[in-house]
Amino acid sequence: MLTALVTLGAAGLVFGSFLALAAQKFRVEEDPKIAEILAVLPGANCGACGFPGCAGLAAAIAKGEAPCNACVPGGDGVAEKLASIMGMACDAVEPMIAVVYCQGDDDRAEIVAEYHGVMDCKALDQLGGSKGCPYGCLGLGTCVRACPFDAMYMSPKGLPVVIEKKCTGCGACVRACPRGVIDLAPVSKRVHILCKSYDKGPQVRKYCKVGCIACRICVRSCPQKAISMDRDTLAKIDYSLCDNCGICATKCPAKTIVDRRRSEAGKQVS
């Protein structure tokens, strides 16, 4: 009994002091700022900054390789804190939010085929989707599963919905969508053209009740000249020119353009 205690104790002492010495000798000097920065970052590892997780961004900021406003989900709050850690001035972050540019849910878009198989939009996209529209939302919720902030859910009618209060604009859903239906838009901009179909008007009418028919009424009615036609078949808003007047939304005959302020005033955004 005593022998065992002494032997183990002695062995422990020898190895312990060896490890303590090794830790002293081979210590890696790490910039203390990295730990500080990491503590400030949101810690969601969403990848919006383009670095491998929050730790990757922290190291890059500490080295001066990334600007201190690189964390979009963190917003101005985080950017300010990072600026004070790094002791430099910092541009404000334009807060962004994910917008689903499709309103073709199960009621409004024509369903042409029944799909059985892998329940992932990327798999369904390889077969062309189950709706008539070759551009719109596929409806299997790959974006919702990709959201690291729980800021999306699928509506009962099969379209993803962004919970604006929770969305940080990290862009994980944008990257997950195989059809590019989701994009980031400035939070302050409330008027959106919710369609991605480049088909001509009559074709769009066949498969969707709310798709852009390229009538150009919005282009003509916009006082700011913020709306233009993309490839002649789809209206697009230049958000840097838009002043949220919402005239286009009232004029749009297909109800493709939505004015989120109006829907917010009336009822909760669905």
Added chain:
Amino acid sequence: MITVIKKMIGGVPVPGKKELSEKSPIEFAGIPGELVLFMSQHIGAPSVASVKPKDQVKRGQIIAEPGGFVSAALHAPTSGVIKAIEPRYHPVLARMSEAIVLEPDGKHEPAENMSPTASDLDGILPEQIRKLAREAGIVGLGGAAFPTSVKLAPPEDKHIDTYLLNGSECEPYLTADHRVMLEQADKVLFGFRALMKASGVKRGIMCIEDNKPDAIEAIKQAMSSYDGLELAVLSARYPRGGEKQLVHAVLGREVPPPPGLPYDVGVLVSNVGTAYALAEAILTGLPLVERVVTVTGEGVAKPSNFKALLGTPLSYLIERAGGFTGTPGKVILGGPMMGRALKSIDVPVLKGTSGILVLTKEQAVEEPILPCVKCGKCIDACPMGLQPLWISAHAERGLMEEAESFRAMDCIECGCCSYICPAKRPLVQWIKMAKADITSRRKAQR
């Protein structure tokens, strides 16, 4: 010389279902009201249109030039007017893609410059054959649609000693190659010898599965007048006709993993349909504007083999085959193992379209996808020696790097694993998803 071959790695015995259409002679499908000709008919760069809307064209006239080295020309299948050049829904790319829309005038007038190049192979040089293959827009008709002129000019450092002509047609239901061999054995062999001459290969082996005894007999008879051609009869087992599988079975050579190709082990492989198309181009001057398409399945009234103009709507061909018997369950472009389910039949025949399969409502019942039980049947069935369960399990969870490390890119998408899986897991679909993801990531890195 005739050899009989049974060996194969993996694979599954599948019901052939060839009896539905194998007795129907090839008949001309007719001229539909509209032909849609995609710029992307083949692997490689899309063709570039050389006509404008409202142009009058004649049968065999070139309407699109090759868009690069790995590309092919496209010709008008019949006479008529170019109605539009616009994006249409492409059934294989599954997205909108540029197409020439041709409105036939019904006269089927041939172009003036269409004339035979030679009546026998002594009167034509290898370079001439390669040039003709390019000008006639000939691509591999087995499905992948790889431009034939590119295949015929392998890199200098590859020493090619054998040419295989693939008439195995292992895909269930399809009988297009079968009928071509049976009805046009002479032209198939003429085209085969042209392919061999163009690539400078001396040894040619014709490969046919033993479930087509009448085609074997026809080819054997036609072959008796030539020296130097061999015949390999292979036991029917899916995927016998995969080119890597065929090279291994016939010559015992293993094609290295992608980007390895049969020419890395000194072999070229072409489909019998390709040989037939090349023979037509040499003997009559007709470029690749039509192909044999099997319209079959329990869901059509009169399973048939059609000679269809490129761009013919599938709905037209199904109508010609007597229409649906009741409500169709599933319409598949290609065969049941490798084909893809369609969401619309208003899409056209492409150069690579070998068949249209219509399954009934009862046949298309989808069983629930159950968890993997790790039985390993997919590993036994995989002809490439992969582990489909692990590739798909990682792809299912979005772990594409891991899927890649399990050699997802080596998968030939034959479908044996999905077929054999007792848990009814759509393994190939997951693997295809992983492959698309890996490919796009590799492109982004470049």
